[in-house]
Amino acid sequence: xxxxxxxxxxxxxxxxxxxxxxxxxxxxxxxxxxxxxxxxxxxxxxxxxxxxxxxxxxxxxxxxxxxxx
Numbered sequence: 731x732x733x734x735x736x737x738x739x740x741x742x743x744x745x746x747x748x749x750x751x752x753x754x755x756x757x758x759x760x761x762x763x764x765x766x767x768x769x770x771x772x773x774x775x776x777x778x779x780x781x782x783x784x785x786x787x788x789x790x791x792x793x794x795x796x797x798x799x
Contacts, residue, residue, distance in 0.1 A: 736782070738775065748772050759760025766798045 733750055737743040738759030743766065750757050751774045758776040771777050 733758070735759050735775075737761055738767065738769050738777075739763055739768060741770070744770040744772065747775055751775060 733751070733755050735747045735750070735757060738747045738757075739761035743761070744757070747757050747759055751772055757772075757774070758778060759771055760778045760780060762781040763779060768777075785799050
């Protein structure tokens with residue numbers, strides 16, 4: 731399954747992402763790193779640095795975005 735984790739560089743988000751990756755899921759992590767830490771992001775995940783305020787700009791870069799028909 732493809733899963734998008736917002737806040738995945740924080741403690742709870744990074745633990746959840748790691749567990750999902752261990753289960754074989756395709757995980758993308760979105761975080762602005764103001765509270766989280768880049769070193770907490772699992773290297774198996776796709777990392778997108780950004781803020782929810784700029785989600786429209788970030789959406790175009792999301793590796794899990796479905797192609798338009």
